[in-house]
Amino acid sequence: MDFTFIKQVIPLYTEAAWLTMHIALIGILLSLIVGLICALILYYRIPVLRTITSCYIELSRNTPLLIQLFFLYFALPNVGIKLSGVQCCIIGLTFLGGSYMEETFRSALDTVGKVQIESGQCIGLTRAQIMRYIVLPQAVSVSIPGFCANVMFLIKETSVFSIVAVADLMYVAKDLIGLYYKTDEALLLLALSYFILLLPVSMLASYAERRLRYAQFGNT
Amino acid sequence: MALLEVQHLRKSFDEHEVLKDISFSVEKGEVIVIVGPSGCGKSTLLRCINGLESIQGGTILLDDEVISNRTKDMHLIRQKVGMVFQSYDLFPHMNVLNNILLGPLKAQKRNRAKVEKEALEWLERVGLPDKAHSYPRQLSGGQKQRVAIVRALCMHPEVMLFDEVTAALDPEMVREVLDVLMNLAEDGKTMLIVTHHMEFARAVADKVIFLDSGLIVEETTPAQFFNHPASERGRKFLQNFTFEIRKK
Numbered sequence: 331m332d333f334t335f336i337k338q339v340i341p342l343y344t345e346a347a348w349l350t351m352h353i354a355l356i357g358i359l360l361s362l363i364v365g366l367i368c369a370l371i372l373y374y375r376i377p378v379l380r381t382i383t384s385c386y387i388e389l390s391r392n393t394p395l396l397i398q399l400f401f402l403y404f405a406l407p408n409v410g411i412k413l414s415g416v417q418c419c420i421i422g423l424t425f426l427g428g429s430y431m432e433e434t435f436r437s438a439l440d441t442v443g444k445v446q447i448e449s450g451q452c453i454g455l456t457r458a459q460i461m462r463y464i465v466l467p468q469a470v471s472v473s474i475p476g477f478c479a480n481v482m483f484l485i486k487e488t489s490v491f492s493i494v495a496v497a498d499l500m501y502v503a504k505d506l507i508g509l510y511y512k513t514d515e516a517l518l519l520l521a522l523s524y525f526i527l528l529l530p531v532s533m534l535a536s537y538a539e540r541r542l543r544y545a546q547f548g549n550t
Numbered sequence: 551m552a553l554l555e556v557q558h559l560r561k562s563f564d565e566h567e568v569l570k571d572i573s574f575s576v577e578k579g580e581v582i583v584i585v586g587p588s589g590c591g592k593s594t595l596l597r598c599i600n601g602l603e604s605i606q607g608g609t610i611l612l613d614d615e616v617i618s619n620r621t622k623d624m625h626l627i628r629q630k631v632g633m634v635f636q637s638y639d640l641f642p643h644m645n646v647l648n649n650i651l652l653g654p655l656k657a658q659k660r661n662r663a664k665v666e667k668e669a670l671e672w673l674e675r676v677g678l679p680d681k682a683h684s685y686p687r688q689l690s691g692g693q694k695q696r697v698a699i700v701r702a703l704c705m706h707p708e709v710m711l712f713d714e715v716t717a718a719l720d721p722e723m724v725r726e727v728l729d730v731l732m733n734l735a736e737d738g739k740t741m742l743i744v745t746h747h748m749e750f751a752r753a754v755a756d757k758v759i760f761l762d763s764g765l766i767v768e769e770t771t772p773a774q775f776f777n778h779p780a781s782e783r784g785r786k787f788l789q790n791f792t793f794e795i796r797k798k
Contacts, residue, residue, distance in 0.1 A: 448602055449639040449698075453653030453705055454629035463652060467643045547687075 336515050339506060343523050346502040351527060353416060353496070354485045357423030361484065364424060365431020372432070373439045383432075390429035396490045398422045403494040415496040423484060430480045438473035439465060471543045478535035482528055489524075499523050553578040553613065553740055554599070554709050560607030561591070561598055568594050570764040572608070576709065579738040583751040583772070586761035587787060592744040595761070596711045599742070600631040612708065629657060632707030636714040638694040640686040640701070646673070647682040650701045658705065665704060672700040676730050692723025696730055709740045716747065728754075748791045752776050760784050 368383045390398075402418040413421070442465045450460035492501035503520040507513050552575035561569040568591045576582055584592050597603045599610055601617065601624045610618040617627045640649050647669060654665040673679055676696040686694055695715055702710060712731065716724040728750050734741065735754050745751055751758060751772065758775040760768040760783075767781050779785045 443639075445635060445637055445639045446641065449635065449641070451602065451625065452600060452628055452633040453701065454625050454657035455653065456625050456657075459656055463656060464641055468641075471643065 331518075332512060332515055335510070335512055336519060339502075339515075339519065342502050342506070343499065343519050346497055346499045347523050347527060349416075349496070350485075350488050350491070350498045353419050353423065353491065353498070354488050357420050357427060357488075358481055358484055360420070360424040361427025361431045361480075364428030365435055368428060368432035369435035369439060372436050387429040387432060390425055391433075395422055395426050395487050396493065398425055399490065399494050415491075415494045418494050419488070419491045419496055423487065426487065427480065427484045430483065431477070434473050434476035434480060435469065438469040438476070441472050442468045471547075474535075474539045474542055478532070478539070481535070482531060485528060485531065486524070551614070552576060553580075554742075555611040556595075556599070556608070557611070558608035559595070559598060559605055559610065559618075561594055561603060561605050568764050569598070569605075572761075572764075572766055574759060574766065574769060576740060576742065578740055580756045581735045581739075581741045581743065581754055582757045582759060583755035584742065584744045584759045584761055585746070585748070585751055585787070586767075590761045591764045592761055593713050596633065596713050596742060596744060600628055600633050600711060602633075625657065629653070629705055630708045631711065632702035632705055632709070633711040633713065634695070634698050634702050634715050636717045638691065638698045638715075638718070640694055640697055642686050645683050645685050646678070646689070646697050649686070649697060650704050653701065653705050669700065669704055672703060673697075675733070676700060677726065690723060691719045692726045695719065695723075695727045699727070699730055703734075709742065710734070712741065712743045712745070714744050714746065716745065748776065748788070760787065762787070 368387065371379045371383045399418055399422045402413060402422055403415065406413060446464055446468070447460055450464045455463065488498055489500045491498040492504060495501075499520055503516045506516040554576040556575070557573050559569055559572040560567070572591075572595060574582075584595065586592050594603060598605050598618070601620065605618050608618070609616055612627070612630060617631075620627060640646075641652070644652065647666070650669040650672075651662070651665055654660045655662060670679070670682060673682055676699065678693060678696060681689065681693065681697070686697075689697065699712075699715070715731075716727050719727065724747070728747065731741070731743065731750075732754055743751075743754065753772075755772045758768070758770060758772050759766055760775060760779075760781075762783050767783050768775055768779065770780070774780075775784065776788065779788060
């Protein structure tokens with residue numbers, strides 16, 4: 331193991347880690363929004379939009395991110411839409427994450443029983459108020475474990491970004507292997523980088539789970 | 551003039567007709583108990599009155615205003631018709647006080663301090679003065695049901711509907727909930743109560759409605775109904791609640 335080499339290349343990894351996290355964060359936030367909108371469309375069974383949403387979800391879940399990125403990066407320019415690598419990654423991640431988030435949110439919305447909604451109706455709340463004060467808060471606490479799993483899944487999915495020439499962690503590692511043939515060092519640093527990125531996320535997730543589920547489920 | 555009037559109400563689920571031509575009226579301050587065998591349409595009747603079910607015929611009037619089959623402002627009507635369910639559905643993510651305050655604050659936009667004071671007084675009255683900040687999961691069934699009743703009362707409804715509110719409770723808890731209802735009756739609350747507790751029905755009711763297969767079979771005073779039911783169906787139904795001693 332060449333420690334001087336490792337010391338030299340650490341800044342490259344840090345830089346790549348920042349870029350990875352930057353894209354992941356934007357992608358995850360957008361997935362959250364897309365997922366929530368889609369979940370509400372399906373929950374309220376809004377005609378037309380509902381069909382479009384279902385098509386999107388099937389398309390998104392049944393194709394790999396790699397292929398989605400290829401499409402965005404190599405196929406779209408043929409019809410005049412030119413996107414940068416980073417733009418492709420953000421759109422791709424959102425396209426994939428949106429459907430995963432939607433499934434998590436919708437199943438959580440469904441766990442809030444009909445009688446809860448009727449209880450809300452009985453105290454004179456409107457449909458929007460029932461969603462805001464009764465259904466959503468309960469659904470959020472149910473969806474936390476699934477949501478956190480999605481976040482970690484999406485962060486790990488970023489490892490395919492290198493194929494559209496975005497200098498993320500994977501890209502740096504492959505680059506170093508190609509240039510210096512330091513396979514062990516490069517891969518070790520790569521695994522370590524992902525671990526360091528994800529560990530705080532999973533710790534934050536357990537903390538959020540405990541906090542947000544207290545009211546409903548107690549200290550379990 | 552009656553406070554609540556149900557005229558020729560018909561309700562069916564697909565082909566199945568659950569309520570066939572139901573008519574009755576409720577005066578202000580009157581307590582009406584609805585009894586009848588399972589599946590006779592008691593619960594459905596209450597659900598129709600506060601608009602949880604649409605109706606296929608007839609009209610329901612509250613204060614001379616048609617309240618049946620309205621779509622746009624049904625939430626405003628429901629503020630005047632309180633309802634408590636069998637399954638005491640408190641909102642599990644809120645503490646007792648917030649459960650009670652949600653309707654008055656969000657639906658009626660009332661003053662927080664005043665409603666809170668009222669809520670605490672009610673909790674005191676139903677014997678739960680120290681539970682305001684507990685979560686529903688920390689309460690027993692009877693306690694939850696009493697909170698659910700307070701939640702409905704704090705909306706200041708003109709009429710209260712109780713749908714088998716003790717059916718899911720242990721015998722000791724039944725008493726504490728029924729005592730609350732008795733108390734309300736003494737206060738002159740207008741109430742429609744569906745129950746299987748005949749002794750309670752006899753004690754609390756001004757009028758008993760006996761419902762069978764979607765029809766009102768008898769509508770009379772509790773003394774009349776429990777002592778001398780006019781119909782054969784009524785007699786048979788009441789026999790379910792008495793036992794003869796077989797062993798000496």
